Amino acid sequence: MTNPSNPSAPDSSDSSDTLRALAAVIAERRAADPSKSYVAKLVHKGLDSMLKKVGEEATELVIAAKDGDREQIVYEAADLWFHSLIVLSQFGLGPDDVLAELRRREGLSGLQEFAQRKPS
Numbered sequence: 627m628t629n630p631s632n633p634s635a636p637d638s639s640d641s642s643d644t645l646r647a648l649a650a651v652i653a654e655r656r657a658a659d660p661s662k663s664y665v666a667k668l669v670h671k672g673l674d675s676m677l678k679k680v681g682e683e684a685t686e687l688v689i690a691a692k693d694g695d696r697e698q699i700v701y702e703a704a705d706l707w708f709h710s711l712i713v714l715s716q717f718g719l720g721p722d723d724v725l726a727e728l729r730r731r732e733g734l735s736g737l738q739e740f741a742q743r744k745p746s
């Protein structure tokens with residue numbers, strides 16, 4: 627379905643395309659002018675600032691969920707995914723890497739996977 631507020635946005639029925647498109651914008655903006663791009667500004671501040679944002683957004687998601695505010699949960703989850711993509715980009719990684727890991731886990735029970743882990 628076309629996004630009525632942004633008809634040129636990718637079809638929301640294909641979530642991985644949306645994540646890939648956002649990751650491509652992030653990759654391009656990393657080298658942009660920090661006064662004109664939020665991504666460039668955060669990248670310019672360095673890894674600690676990116677990680678701080680991920681921590682903040684995760685906490686805000688927790689608070690929204692504790693409040694049971696569905697709209698706010700979606701808003702904060704979007705912030706968290708966005709900032710996670712920035713951290714991934716810092717290491718030359720992207721949504722396809724995470725999606726591949728999720729696909730690898732498909733059909734493997736979390737309890738089974740945990741039991742197979744080597745003791746650390």
Ligand SMILES: N=c1c2ncn([C@@H]3O[C@H](COP(=O)(O)OP(=O)(O)OP(=O)(O)O)[C@@H](O)[C@H]3O)c2ncn1[C@@H]1O[C@H](COP(=O)(O)O)[C@@H](O)[C@H]1O
Pocket residue numbers: 648651652655662663664665666682704705708
């Ligand atoms: N998806 C996002 C996105 N989500 C959140 N944000 C920004 O993330 C920032 C942090 O959000 P907060 O709620 O924590 O706001 P804040 O506490 O006031 O921010 P800080 O001062 O702590 O950084 C805000 O400035 C948001 O606008 C985003 N900024 C950009 N994008 C995407 O990234 C693209 C490139 O953006 P630019 O790099 O700015 O061109 C955009 O076209 C969008 O598609």
